[in-house]
Amino acid sequence: MTRLDRLCAGIAAVAALATAAPAGAHHSFAMFDHVNRITLKGTVAKFEWTNPHVFIGLDVPDGAGATKRYTVECASPNVLTRVGWKFNIIKPGDQITVLVNPLKNGDPGGMLETATLADGRTLSDSNPPGGVFQR
Amino acid sequence: MSKPIAPSRLLAGACLALIAATAAGAALAEPNITGRWARYPRPASQTPPDPKLAPPRAGEPELKEPYAAAFKELRRKQRESDEKGEPLANGGAECIPGGVPSMMGAIYPIEILQTPKQITVIAEAGSEVRRIYLDEKSPPLEDIPPGYYGASYGAWKGNELTVETLGVREDVRYRDIPHSSKLKIVEHFKLVSPDVLHDTVTFEDPDYLAKPYTVTFAYQRLPDYKMLEYVCENNRSYVDANGVTRMKLDPESKK
Numbered sequence: 001m002t003r004l005d006r007l008c009a010g011i012a013a014v015a016a017l018a019t020a021a022p023a024g025a026h027h028s029f030a031m032f033d034h035v036n037r038i039t040l041k042g043t044v045a046k047f048e049w050t051n052p053h054v055f056i057g058l059d060v061p062d063g064a065g066a067t068k069r070y071t072v073e074c075a076s077p078n079v080l081t082r083v084g085w086k087f088n089i090i091k092p093g094d095q096i097t098v099l100v101n102p103l104k105n106g107d108p109g110g111m112l113e114t115a116t117l118a119d120g121r122t123l124s125d126s127n128p129p130g131g132v133f134q135r
Numbered sequence: 136m137s138k139p140i141a142p143s144r145l146l147a148g149a150c151l152a153l154i155a156a157t158a159a160g161a162a163l164a165e166p167n168i169t170g171r172w173a174r175y176p177r178p179a180s181q182t183p184p185d186p187k188l189a190p191p192r193a194g195e196p197e198l199k200e201p202y203a204a205a206f207k208e209l210r211r212k213q214r215e216s217d218e219k220g221e222p223l224a225n226g227g228a229e230c231i232p233g234g235v236p237s238m239m240g241a242i243y244p245i246e247i248l249q250t251p252k253q254i255t256v257i258a259e260a261g262s263e264v265r266r267i268y269l270d271e272k273s274p275p276l277e278d279i280p281p282g283y284y285g286a287s288y289g290a291w292k293g294n295e296l297t298v299e300t301l302g303v304r305e306d307v308r309y310r311d312i313p314h315s316s317k318l319k320i321v322e323h324f325k326l327v328s329p330d331v332l333h334d335t336v337t338f339e340d341p342d343y344l345a346k347p348y349t350v351t352f353a354y355q356r357l358p359d360y361k362m363l364e365y366v367c368e369n370n371r372s373y374v375d376a377n378g379v380t381r382m383k384l385d386p387e388s389k390k
Contacts, residue, residue, distance in 0.1 A: 027372045027380050028222030046385065050369035052230060057385045069387040073371065078243050078259060078363045104220030105381075108388045 027052075032101035032111040040070055044094045049087040051076055056090065056112070058098065071109035072100055075125050083126045094118050165291045166326045169249040171362060172354035174241045175331055188331045189353060196338065196348035202313050203345075209311060216379065224374040225311065230261070230367035234283030234307040235300050236320055236336045238263040239352050246362050254289065254296070262365050267298050276301050281316065283307050289322075296324040309350075315342035330356040 046057030054074035059067040074080060077087070090096065095118050100110035112125040176184035198206055216223045227233065233240070243259035254267040265284045273279075273288040279302030289298035300320040308314065319339045327333050331353060338348040371383040 027224075027228035028217060030217035030222040031220050031380065031382060033220070045387070048369055051365050052367050052370055052372075055369065055371065055385070057387070069385055071371070071382070071385040071388045073382060076243075076365070078365060081363060103382065107382075107384055109382055109384050 029101075029111060031104055033104050034101050036102070037099055037113060038102050038110070039097060039099050040072075041097045042067065042070070042095070044090055044092050044096055045069060046092060047090040049077055051078075054080055054085075056096075056098070056115070058096070068108055070100075072098055072112050073109070074112045074115075079126050080123075083124055085123055089123070090115070090117065166294055167249065168247050168254075168296075168324065168326070168332060171244050171246050171357040171360040172241065172332060173244045173357050173360075175353040175355040177355075188327055190333065190351035193350040196312050197345040198313070198343055199345050202343050206311075206313060213311075221377075221379040223378055224372075224380045226307075228370075228372045228374060228380045230370045232261050232263050232283050233258075233309075234263075235265055235285055235287065235303055236322070236334075236350075236352075237307075237309050238265065239322075239334055239336065240309075241352065241354060243365070244357055244360060244362065245354070254298075257362065259362050259365055261367060273299060273301060276317070281305070285320070294325065296322075298322040298324070309338075312338070312348070313343055314338065314340045317342055327353075332356075 040058060040060050042058040042060035044056060045059050046055065048055040048057075053076055056072040056074065058070045058072055060070055062068050077085075097116040099113040099115075101113060102110040114122050114124055116122045176189055195210075196206075197203070213223050232238070238258040238260070239245070239256070241258065241260075245259065246257040248255040248257070252269050252271075254269065256265045256267070257263070263284075265287060267287040267289045269288075270290050271288055273286055279286045281302055281304040283304065285300040285302035287298050287300040289296055298321070300322070301318075303314070303318055303320065305314060305316055317340060321337045321339065323333075323335045325333050325335075332355075334352045334354070336350050336352065338344060372380055373383055375381050
């Protein structure tokens with residue numbers, strides 16, 4: 001973690017404590033590794049514009065001629081709409097690159113931070129810095 | 136020829152006029168809170184909130200024993216599980232509604248519809264709905280079927296709306312804070328500026344709370360916002376045998 005990351009995490013943690021905690025967050029995000037982020041490049045197999053979360057099924061080449069399916073959890077359609085996403089912004093077959101917080105248990109899945117689309121646009125998942133997630 | 140008006144009738148007339156003016160004034164004093172509202176300050180906002188409009192910090196409730204010790208232990212377990220990356224489940228992970236007052240936390244915007252006899256609150260998250268009946272007497276606790284939203288009855292007094300809620304089910308908890316079936320939730324809604332609304336929520340529970348516990352939710356108007364639907368249909372979170380929240384992978388992810 002860089003000094004800036006730590007500072008951001010600190011500010012976000014203080015900000016979160018300063019007000020009444022928002023009840024009803026869909027689930028805790030402690031199952032994801034917010035520090036050791038990974039980048040995955042692959043082909044979209046599924047794009048599910050659903051609640052409580054949007055999901056991307058991403059087939060990532062394993063370097064040996066096969067692919068591995070990653071399950072990437074995004075924010076909700078509501079949150080993503082507010083930061084510029086659309087229900088059809090990603091389609092099966094699209095080549096995309098995603099920056100994710102991987103599952104701590106090592107399963108092939110994680111939570112999205114950013115997605116870079118085939119046309120070069122990078123979309124945020126709207127997470128504030130420091131792993132304080134309210135979505 | 137006109138008869139002189141008796142002083143007593145003049146006085147009565149003046150009183151009636153005063154009563155009418157007061158009633159009109161009271162009616163005018165009721166603010167219009169119809170509209171869409173987002174939590175204030177915004178969670179990811181880069182600009183610091185106005186301290187005069189931001190809600191005060193809530194802290195933790197003062198529970199009676201043995202509930203205080205059990206609650207402290209729950210918070211310890213939650214912290215420990217989070218650090219391990221195995222968060223303990225709550226109802227939200229299973230798409231169970233938050234109820235009252237959790238839905239008022241407005242993780243996503245809320246919509247308030249104000250009419251003379253009823254105030255309806257619709258939360259975008261989970262499409263939760265609560266109805267607050269105005270100027271009616273609440274049924275007694277024993278006649279209210281325990282539920283997520285209980286029975287909410289309120290009245291305007293000047294520019295402040297006071298609402299009392301009874302009948303929130305014991306397993307419907309705000310931030311996991313335990314309560315008895317006797318829980319009474321008292322809310323005061325007030326505009327602290329033309330576009331910032333506060334809902335000051337006080338929990339009263341003679342069995343569980345050593346003293347009333349208050350949290351304040353603050354909202355800012357979203358004038359042009361249109362509420363989005365939210366149907367919790369694709370929940371990939373599940374709770375394992377140890378009460379830990381896990382994410383169900385795509386069936387092909389295991390290949």
